[in-house]
Amino acid sequence: MFDIDAVRADFPILSREVNGKPLVYLDNGASAQKPQVVIDAITQAYSQEYSNVHRGLHYLSNLATDKYESVRGTIAKFLHIADEDQIILNSGTTEGINMVAYSWAMPRMQAGDEIVLSIMEHHANIVPWHFLRERQGVVIKWVDCDANGDLDPQAVIDAIGPKTKLVAVTHVSNVLGTVVDVKAITEGAHAKGVPVLVDGSQAAVHMPVDVDDIGCDFYAITGHKLYGPSGSGAIFVRKERLAEMRPFMGGGDMIREVTRDEVTWNDPPMKFEAGTPGIVQTIGLGVALDYMMGLGMENIAAHERTLRDYARDRLNGLNWVNVQGQSATKAAIFSLTLTGGAHAHDISTVLDKKGVAVRAGTHCAMPLMEHMGVGATCRASFGVYNTKAEVDVLIDALELCHELFG
Amino acid sequence: MATEAFEEIAETFDFLDDWEDRYRHLIDMGKAMPPLDDAFKVPATKVNGCASQVWLVPHRDDGLFRFEGDSDAMIVRGLIAVLAALYNDLPVDEVAKVDARAELGRLGLNEHLSAQRSNGVRAMVERIGQFAAE
Numbered sequence: 001m002f003d004i005d006a007v008r009a010d011f012p013i014l015s016r017e018v019n020g021k022p023l024v025y026l027d028n029g030a031s032a033q034k035p036q037v038v039i040d041a042i043t044q045a046y047s048q049e050y051s052n053v054h055r056g057l058h059y060l061s062n063l064a065t066d067k068y069e070s071v072r073g074t075i076a077k078f079l080h081i082a083d084e085d086q087i088i089l090n091s092g093t094t095e096g097i098n099m100v101a102y103s104w105a106m107p108r109m110q111a112g113d114e115i116v117l118s119i120m121e122h123h124a125n126i127v128p129w130h131f132l133r134e135r136q137g138v139v140i141k142w143v144d145c146d147a148n149g150d151l152d153p154q155a156v157i158d159a160i161g162p163k164t165k166l167v168a169v170t171h172v173s174n175v176l177g178t179v180v181d182v183k184a185i186t187e188g189a190h191a192k193g194v195p196v197l198v199d200g201s202q203a204a205v206h207m208p209v210d211v212d213d214i215g216c217d218f219y220a221i222t223g224h225k226l227y228g229p230s231g232s233g234a235i236f237v238r239k240e241r242l243a244e245m246r247p248f249m250g251g252g253d254m255i256r257e258v259t260r261d262e263v264t265w266n267d268p269p270m271k272f273e274a275g276t277p278g279i280v281q282t283i284g285l286g287v288a289l290d291y292m293m294g295l296g297m298e299n300i301a302a303h304e305r306t307l308r309d310y311a312r313d314r315l316n317g318l319n320w321v322n323v324q325g326q327s328a329t330k331a332a333i334f335s336l337t338l339t340g341g342a343h344a345h346d347i348s349t350v351l352d353k354k355g356v357a358v359r360a361g362t363h364c365a366m367p368l369m370e371h372m373g374v375g376a377t378c379r380a381s382f383g384v385y386n387t388k389a390e391v392d393v394l395i396d397a398l399e400l401c402h403e404l405f406g
Numbered sequence: 407m408a409t410e411a412f413e414e415i416a417e418t419f420d421f422l423d424d425w426e427d428r429y430r431h432l433i434d435m436g437k438a439m440p441p442l443d444d445a446f447k448v449p450a451t452k453v454n455g456c457a458s459q460v461w462l463v464p465h466r467d468d469g470l471f472r473f474e475g476d477s478d479a480m481i482v483r484g485l486i487a488v489l490a491a492l493y494n495d496l497p498v499d500e501v502a503k504v505d506a507r508a509e510l511g512r513l514g515l516n517e518h519l520s521a522q523r524s525n526g527v528r529a530m531v532e533r534i535g536q537f538a539a540e
Contacts, residue, residue, distance in 0.1 A: 019425075341437070341480050342480065343458055343477075343478050343479035343480060343482075344458075344479075345458040345479035345481065345482060346433075346479050346480050346481045346482075349429075349481050350429065350481075353425050353426075353429070375459075375478070376458065400426075404429065404430060404433055405433065405480055
């Protein structure tokens with residue numbers, strides 16, 4: 001049973017006002033708000049249970065280490081991963097993908113080797129590959145989505161050639177909301193002997209994710225979108241790929257022994273976790289994932305489908321609103337423009353005056369925006385605590401924009 | 407006292423007591439402002455904002471400061487019109503003395519000078535200050 005009022009009561013920030021209006025927070029795609037249990041866990045960790053991890057034999061160090069390390073198991077459960085040693089804790093998806101680029105891809109790619117990307121990627125899943133293009137002549141092959149925002153898995157598989165070393169795709173588009181069939185892509189890519197990286201930043205928030213079922217080689221998540229603290233996250237790396245990876249950053253924790261002339265590495269996943277990590281952030285992430293699993297990912301997905309259908313109907317009923325991305329199974333993410341003089345910046349400014357928080361701009365996805373033929377858009381992205389009444393507030397505010405800007 | 411042109415705007419804003427009317431007026435100012443010739447919309451005149459594109463062309467005429475500007479966002483165009491009233495035709499050495507934050511505050515528009523890079527107003531004010539100091 002999903003009780004939306006109870007869920008809303010779990011998030012203290014939702015009761016505040018913005019510009020004299022009740023906050024309507026529709027910028028969840030950028031970052032989600034935090035439930036009280038996460039806030040309390042952070043306070044508890046710093047006030048009662050804090051120490052560095054993996055480094056001391058004293059009581060607090062053991063306690064903090066236990067709390068921190070237990071999150072690996074929580075993430076494994078959340079993503080349906082059998083072996084938690086395949087989970088590397090980090091600061092989020094950007095770090096995760098940069099690590100794969102540096103540790104796995106860079107040493108095994110020659111000039112002319114290819115990486116296949118979809119046009120829907122977030123810059124975090126583009127720029128690390130541009131580094132490889134710039135520095136060692138790697139070729140990026142782009143696969144377009146159609147006008148609805150759907151991505152044909154076969155088109156991605158067909159783009160894989162003899163020189164392709166990796167396919168890197170998002171699970172859910174942060175702009176269009178499209179859900180990508182990453183399982184079909186992985187099956188097709190593996191049949192050609194090519195590993196697959198999936199950017200799960202948006203997907204893991206909105207629906208149950210089963211990484212073992214998808215079968216991909218890398219799956220990256222980011223904590224601050226999962227109702228957890230900023231600066232937390234993780235990446236799943238399949239054992240075979242872990243064995244192929246060189247360390248990313250050097251420092252404490254990731255080494256077994258250091259001498260004047262030599263270093264030996266700790267075992268994975270520690271080998272890829274240099275320095276003092278985001279201890280409390282990670283503990284907070286574990287609590288956030290427990291909170292989501294407590295609500296039930298199926299329930300969250302069902303609630304957001306209801307919101308999506310309602311928002312889609314209301315937005316499509318306005319002939320002066322253009323929604324980018326009409327995929328039937330999309331997540332509740334609506335990037336929109338208005339016909340007439342209103343720029344995304346104008347819309348978001350007026351919406352803000354009405355207490356409605358949305359993102360305006362190019363959403364760290366400039367190649368996609370160019371492909372869709374739009375400059376900036378306004379993005380309303382829904383989360384677990386949003387309501388149909390908030391969709392109505394959004395629509396009313398958009399109607400004011402239409403009146404003001406024509 | 408700011409320029410006569412700005413004082414006129416401030417007087418109008420004084421009559422408008424809710425944000426909706428103030429923004430309506432600001433948007434009308436944006437709509438009324440002549441667009442910048444496309445020939446001037448080049449990288450050198452572009453002000454780095456995030457959400458909208460902004461261009462600013464400053465120049466000196468007989469020791470007086472003037473600029474023209476444009477944006478693809480209507481509210482930003484309105485803000486450019488306000489800044490034009492605030493700065494244009496001032497002696498160049500007086501440009502640096504303008505307290506843009508305080509003046510926009512009189513219109514209830516100082517939120518646009520926040521640390522957010524995304525609206526470009528702050529960057530415009532900085533660009534104007536740099537030009538006048540050259």
